[in-house]
Amino acid sequence: DAKTTQPPSMDCAEGRAANLxxxxxxxxxxxxxxxxRQIHSQGxxxxxxxxxxxxxxxxxxxxxxxxxxxxxxxxxxxxxxxxAVYYCIVRVGDNNDMRFGAGTRLTVKP
Amino acid sequence: EAQVTQNPRxxxxxxxxxxxxxxxxxxxxxxxxxxRQDPGLGLRQIYxxxxxxxxxxxxxxxxxxxxxxxxxxxxLILESPSPNxxxxxxxxxxxSSGIGTQYFGPGTRxxxx
Numbered sequence: 317d318a319k320t321t322q323p324p325s326m327d328c329a330e331g332r333a334a335n336l337x338x339x340x341x342x343x344x345x346x347x348x349x350x351x352x353r354q355i356h357s358q359g360x361x362x363x364x365x366x367x368x369x370x371x372x373x374x375x376x377x378x379x380x381x382x383x384x385x386x387x388x389x390x391x392x393x394x395x396x397x398x399x400a401v402y403y404c405i406v407r408v409g410d411n412n413d414m415r416f417g418a419g420t421r422l423t424v425k426p
Numbered sequence: 427e428a429q430v431t432q433n434p435r436x437x438x439x440x441x442x443x444x445x446x447x448x449x450x451x452x453x454x455x456x457x458x459x460x461x462r463q464d465p466g467l468g469l470r471q472i473y474x475x476x477x478x479x480x481x482x483x484x485x486x487x488x489x490x491x492x493x494x495x496x497x498x499x500x501x502l503i504l505e506s507p508s509p510n511x512x513x514x515x516x517x518x519x520x521x522s523s524g525i526g527t528q529y530f531g532p533g534t535r536x537x538x539x
Binding site for chain 2: 348350357358359360361362365405407414415416417418419
């Protein structure tokens, strides 16, 4: 699976958009980008995933660059409850071994 | 409510005393797996199961056993726990092996003395 690089930490003001970047320069054509988050020591929570096109759901938007070497997770209106560690994962289908790296610790401040 | 449940949530035990952590999902998912999470090491997969009676090793299977006799249950067995198995354990399930959308349980915090 392709390796991902994320900043270790980010801050965001409550009510503002949180933009979390992820670099995956070695991604292959059939590898998906997944985003999960982990609030404190709870079980990781799936957020969104995509292959080539930008994706949006009720939680977030995922913007993937045209060359697919990087992506950005956008939380449009961050709340204090969005404070968590966010993981960007790149994987191929078939094997569900999700390689969680260190992630980005997002702190939403009042 | 669709969920993955784990029991117990917290456990303190002593070296060598066999224990089982149960995992159950009510979503009729085919794929289930176990992870452990340690500071600085992230989540690492222990075992996974693509369907009933089909299990395979993940990255760190040593010291653990699993079984998948029913679709909904995937217990993790530590035959002879050791202090280096002190960790936070997560069970996860997914509709099938080809889908990366996994649903995680709340976690089991284990301390082996």
